[in-house]
Structure formats: C-alpha cells, structure tokens
Amino acid sequence: xxxxxxxxxxxxxxxxxxxxxxxxxxxxxxILHINSTKLGGGVxxxxxxxxxxxQDIGLDARWEVISxxxxxxxxxxxxxxxxxxxxxxxxxEMLQEYIExxxxxxxxxxxxxxxxxxxxxxxxxxxxxxxAAGKWIWRCHIDISRPQWKVWHFLRQFVVxxxxxxxxxxxxxxxxPIPQFLIYPxxxxxxxxxxxxxxxxxxxxxxxxxxxxxKPLLLQVSRFDRFKDPLGVIRAYRLVKKHHDLQLVLAGGxxxxxxxxxxxxxxxxxxxxxxxxIHILLLPPDANLEINALQRAAAIVLQKSLREGFGLTVAEAxxxxxPVIGGFSGGITVQLAYGVTGFTVNSVEGAAFRIHYLLDNPxxxxxxxxxxxxxxxxxxxxxxxxxxxxxxxxxxxx
Amino acid sequence: xxxxxxxxxxxxxxAIEEVPLASIYYHTHSFFLRHKYIAGPYPNDxxxxxxxxxxxxxxxxxxxxLDPYDFENLESLRVEIVTIIEEHLSQLxxxxxxxxxxxxxxxxxRIIKVPTGLEAHTLTEFREILASIDxxxxxxxxxxxxxxxxxxxxxxxxxxxxxxxxxALAQKISHLDPYMSSLxxxxxRIIKLCDEVLEKEAWE
Numbered sequence: 268x269x270x271x272x273x274x275x276x277x278x279x280x281x282x283x284x285x286x287x288x289x290x291x292x293x294x295x296x297x298i299l300h301i302n303s304t305k306l307g308g309g310v311x312x313x314x315x316x317x318x319x320x321x322q323d324i325g326l327d328a329r330w331e332v333i334s335x336x337x338x339x340x341x342x343x344x345x346x347x348x349x350x351x352x353x354x355x356x357x358x359x360e361m362l363q364e365y366i367e368x369x370x371x372x373x374x375x376x377x378x379x380x381x382x383x384x385x386x387x388x389x390x391x392x393x394x395x396x397x398x399a400a401g402k403w404i405w406r407c408h409i410d411i412s413r414p415q416w417k418v419w420h421f422l423r424q425f426v427v428x429x430x431x432x433x434x435x436x437x438x439x440x441x442x443x444p445i446p447q448f449l450i451y452p453x454x455x456x457x458x459x460x461x462x463x464x465x466x467x468x469x470x471x472x473x474x475x476x477x478x479x480x481x482k483p484l485l486l487q488v489s490r491f492d493r494f495k496d497p498l499g500v501i502r503a504y505r506l507v508k509k510h511h512d513l514q515l516v517l518a519g520g521x522x523x524x525x526x527x528x529x530x531x532x533x534x535x536x537x538x539x540x541x542x543x544x545i546h547i548l549l550l551p552p553d554a555n556l557e558i559n560a561l562q563r564a565a566a567i568v569l570q571k572s573l574r575e576g577f578g579l580t581v582a583e584a585x586x587x588x589x590p591v592i593g594g595f596s597g598g599i600t601v602q603l604a605y606g607v608t609g610f611t612v613n614s615v616e617g618a619a620f621r622i623h624y625l626l627d628n629p630x631x632x633x634x635x636x637x638x639x640x641x642x643x644x645x646x647x648x649x650x651x652x653x654x655x656x657x658x659x660x661x662x663x664x665x
Numbered sequence: 666x667x668x669x670x671x672x673x674x675x676x677x678x679x680a681i682e683e684v685p686l687a688s689i690y691y692h693t694h695s696f697f698l699r700h701k702y703i704a705g706p707y708p709n710d711x712x713x714x715x716x717x718x719x720x721x722x723x724x725x726x727x728x729x730x731l732d733p734y735d736f737e738n739l740e741s742l743r744v745e746i747v748t749i750i751e752e753h754l755s756q757l758x759x760x761x762x763x764x765x766x767x768x769x770x771x772x773x774x775r776i777i778k779v780p781t782g783l784e785a786h787t788l789t790e791f792r793e794i795l796a797s798i799d800x801x802x803x804x805x806x807x808x809x810x811x812x813x814x815x816x817x818x819x820x821x822x823x824x825x826x827x828x829x830x831x832x833a834l835a836q837k838i839s840h841l842d843p844y845m846s847s848l849x850x851x852x853x854r855i856i857k858l859c860d861e862v863l864e865k866e867a868w869e
Contacts, residue, residue: 279799279800280796280797280798280799281797281798281799281800281802282799284781284783284797284798284799285779285781285798285799285801285802288779288780288781288782289779292779434666437666437670437770437772438670438767438768438770440666440667440668440770441668442668443668447666447667447668448666449666449772600767613765658777661777661779662775662777
C-alpha cells in the first residue's frame with residue numbers, strides 16, 4: 268500500500284484521488300528542495316513529511332542541505348533577524364562570506380532538477396549558479412513584511428533571478444517582478460506530534476512530565492521568547508484562577524543556547540514562583556510525543572504571541588480538537604476564525620475573558636474544538652501542501 | 666499575490682480600478698474554493714474586508730449583497746464595485762481606514778483544469794461520484810462553468826437534463842443558488858435531490 272493511502276482516513280473526501288490526478292501530469296519530474304538544516308525548525312519538519320509523499324506520488328524528489336562555517340551561519344542569523352525587522356549591522360566581508368559560501372555549496376551537490384525549491388534566505392544566492400534548465404522557486408517562510416530595507420535589497424538581487432517566490436501570508440508579499448504565490452505551511456497528521464495517542468500512552472507521558480489530570484489544563488507550547496508573551500499568559504491564568512481552579516503548563520525549549528531565552532525563562536520562573544499549579548517544562552527539540560500528549564490533555568490551548576510568523580502550534584492544537592486562544596498576529600489570524608475555530612485576542616484581559624468564557628460554556632468549547640479540527644483538515648494538513656506544490660508544477664505546464 | 670495592498674477605502678477603490686481582472690475574479694468568485702468549510706460574513710473579499718478589518722459595516726453590507734452572476738462580465742462587475750465604493754465615500758467626511766485591522770492584499774488566481782478520470786453514465790453513478798469527489802470538482806462544475814465557460818446553470822443540471830432526460834431534477838438543481846451557499850452544502854443538496862428521484866424510481 269502506498270504511503271499516501273495512509274492519509275486517506277484523515278483527509279477530506281476525494282483528496283487522495285485528486286492528488287493522484289494532479290501528480291499524473293508531472294510524473295517522473297525531478298524536484299529538489301534545498302534548505303539549511305536537516306533537523307530542528309518548521310521547514311525541516313515539513314520537508315521530512317513532504318519528501319516521502321512527493322516520492323510516493325511519482326516524483327523524483329530530493330532534499331539537499333547546505334553547509335557553511337560558523338561565520339556563514341552568523342551572517343544568515345543576522346539576515347533572519349533583519350528581515351523580520353530587527354536592526355542589524357552588516358559589513359562588506361559578511362555579505363561576501365554569504366555569497367562565497369553559497370557559491371561553494373552550489374558545487375557540492377547537483378542542482379539539476381525540473382523544479383528547484385530554495386527555502387529561506389540562507390541558500391537564496393545559490394540561484395547565481397543555476398543551470399539553464401529547470402524552474403527555480405524561492406520559498407520564504409519568515410515574516411518579511413517589515414524588513415530592514417538594506418538587507419532586503421541585498422537579498423532581492425538574488426530573489427529576482429528566480430522564476431517565482433512563495434510566501435506564507437499575503438502581507439509578506441513584496442514588490443517583485445516575478446510571480447508570487449501564497450502557500451500556507453502545514454502539519455502532518457500522522458507524525459509523532461499529531462498522530463492519535465492511546466490512553467495509556469498519553470497517561471504515561473504526562474506522568475513522566477509530572478502533570479496530573481484533574482484540574483482543567485491551560486497550555487502554551489512555545490520558545491521562552493518575549494514575542495510569545497509567557498508572562499502575559501501567567502497574568503491571564505491568574506485573572507481566571509479567581510473563578511476556576513485550573514492548572515497552567517508553559518512548555519518550550521531552546522533556552523540553553525539563547526541568552527535572551529534564558530533571561531525570559533528566569534522571569535517566567537520568578538513570576539510563577541509559589542504556585543504549584545503552574546508547570547514550566549523545558550523540552551528538547553525532538554519532544555514530539557510529549558507535545559502531542561500535552562495538547563491532547565489540555566482543556567484550552569493558548570498561543571498568545573505578540574508577533575508570529577505562522578504559528579503552526581495553533582493548527583496542531585486545533586487538530587486535536589482543542590479550542591485555541593491566540594494573539595492577533597501573523598498566521599494565527601488565518602487559523603482562528605473568530606468565535607468559530609477559536610478566539611484571537613489583543614490583551615491579557617482579552618485572553619482571560621475568553622478562557623473564563625470557554626470554561627463556563629463547555630458545550631461551546633466542544634463545538635469550537637470540533638470546528639477547529641475540521642478547519643485544519645480542510646486547510647492545514649500536509650496533503651493540502653503537497654497539492655499546492657503539484658498545482659505549482661502544473662501551473663508551468665499550462 | 667500582486668504585492669499591492671490598500672489601507673483605506675480610497676486606496677481600495679483606486680486599486681480595484683487598476684488591478685487585472687483575474688484579481689477581481691479571485692476576490693469575488695473563488696471565495697468558495699478557498700473557504701470550503703467556514704465562510705466569512707460575506708461571499709466576497711471586498712465586503713468582508715470593509716466589514717471586519719475597516720469596521721465599516723455599511724460598505725460591507727452594500728458590497729456583500731452583490732451577486733457576481735448578475736453581471737455580463739468581470740469588467741461590468743468591477744465598474745459596479747467602484748461605483749458603490751465611490752458613492753459611499755462621497756457621503757462621508759473622512760475616509761474609513763483599517764486602523765487596527767489588516768490592509769487589503771490583492772491576489773489573483775488561475776484555475777488549473779485536471780481530469781479526474783471519473784465518468785457517470787447513470788444517476789446512481791452520478792450520485793456516488795458526487796459524494797466522494799474533492800470539493801474543488803464541484804466548484805469547477807458550478808462556479809467556473811457558470812462564469813468562465815458561460816454555462817448559466819452550471820454543468821450539473823445541463824448534464825442531468827441532456828444525458829438522463831430528467832428535466833424536473835435538472836430544474837431543481839439549477840434553482841440552487843451556489844452563491845449563497847458553500848461547496849459542501851451544494852454537494853449535500855444535490856445528493857438529496859438525487860436520492861429523492863432514486864427512491865421514487867425504486868418504488869415504481
């Protein structure tokens with residue numbers, strides 16, 4: 268049985284047949300994805316699920332990862348921050364290192380393919396060495412709606428050499444002389460992070476994490492980062508605690524090598540001190556089953572981000588039938604249809620009000636969870652993502 | 666994506682006058698393809714943006730009532746939208762703006778036609794296939810057929826009448842208003858109508 272068949276039981280009706288029809292037109296075509304890491308981060312997570320599906324449906328799909336010195340990745344980290352709006356300093360040498368590293372990478376693996384999808388700024392300059400044949404597409408996953416313009420203009424010289432660009436939200440689009448496509452990211456419903464868990468499995472994971480069922484559980488899964496507003500989440504929880512006896516779990520990782528993250532984590536710990544119902548969990552990057560179990564155990568999931576790229580943790584929780592309360596930012600607004608699949612809020616008070624409201628109305632909470640799951644089924648599963656790529660390939664056939 | 670956006674209603678109307686017709690189509694017609702499960706308050710993006718992001722409910726209502734199938738072509742639809750917005754603005758002292766909401770981002774789309782390889786020869790086969798196909802197939806045979814292919818009733822009633830000779834059923838299907846519905850609702854209603862005919866046939 269093909270891998271795609273496994274998805275039949277969870278995707279909307281007709282999806283698998285439709286994907287097979289779309290794939291028929293591009294059978295055997297070579298598609299190459301290039302990014303900067305095999306492990307960690309949303310892009311690698313999506314590609315890990317997408318590549319086997321592309322191969323399964325009849326494409327000759329490959330995934331290559333660029334390499335580079337510490338200096339190169341420092342430059343690209345600065346790019347990342349600058350493109351998301353933080354002021355960064357760049358010297359001529361840094362920009363030269365970026366170009367040179369991309370040039371070396373272009374010689375380290377074959378760039379021969381019918382479609383080459385280059386993810387994010389790190390490998391964007393590979394396009395300078397593109398072969399004559401094949402379509403090249405730059406896939407940008409980050410929020411570049413308010414970039415540091417000097418950096419964007421540097422990067423733009425490479426972007427315009429592509430045949431098209433893909434962004435995750437309409438407001439990330441730029442003035443470019445090439446076609447720009449909108450493709451939302453997605454979650455894999457069969458991955459460890461999202462697959463069904465048995466009662467025993469869930470119970471043993473929660474026990475290991477020190478979480479006891481009983482009191483309704485509020486959950487936020489995110490890095491300890493000011494933009495994710497963990498302190499705001501604690502304040503909202505405290506406002507609701509006056510009316511409902513509940514527990515809060517703040518689960519995240521990535522603080523160890525991030526000085527800013529460590530500072531935020533200390534503040535969170537200090538603020539939570541003395542409350543046995545607040546659990547702060549530091550999870551490793553591969554804690555997929557743990558996140559799955561926590562999301563399934565939650566009564567309400569929060570993603571109270573002040574700024575967000577797309578925020579796929581929202582779709583993950585919705586897929587588990589949970590009502591989500593999210594900050595009015597980035598892709599959260601696309602995932603949460605206000606009052607139907609969840610609530611977007613603009614303040615601590617707004618979050619507290621909606622938590623209180625949902626806990627007081629369990630039937631609304633249940634219906635919202637159902638609608639949320641259905642909404643994700645239609646819009647944010649990896650099969651829709653696969654269909655988007657197949658449609659893109661078909662776009663150039665017509 | 667066109668890389669063009671509007672932050673207020675004046676910018677919106679100026680952009681509507683200038684964008685390609687494919688963008689007008691995207692924001693007024695392809696709504697159902699993009700919102701298969703949950704629809705917004707109005708069945709076109711201009712109305713929804715005015716009502717939700719600008720919080721100008723009056724303009725939202727005026728644009729929301731537009732039925733794109735009342736117009737001969739996209740150009741006349743564009744003219745009507747521009748007229749409605751300009752008339753609305755002429756009665757206001759200030760130009761309503763998306764202060765807290767998102768700007769309007771102009772998009773355009775291209776429909777890619779893909780044969781499904783599925784064929785129905787009887788009403789039973791038609792009903793079974795309709796129940797199992799991807800919702801985009803329903804979009805193609807209703808909205809797309811009505812607009813771009815110029816088949817005013819959509820493909821389904823024409824086929825039911827011409828190939829099966831079921832005029833009454835064809836008429837009932839053609840009376841369904843897809844614009845006030847959703848793709849899943851259209852699927853369910855047509856299946857229900859087919860079931861009524863099939864049940865009646867079984868009794869006879």
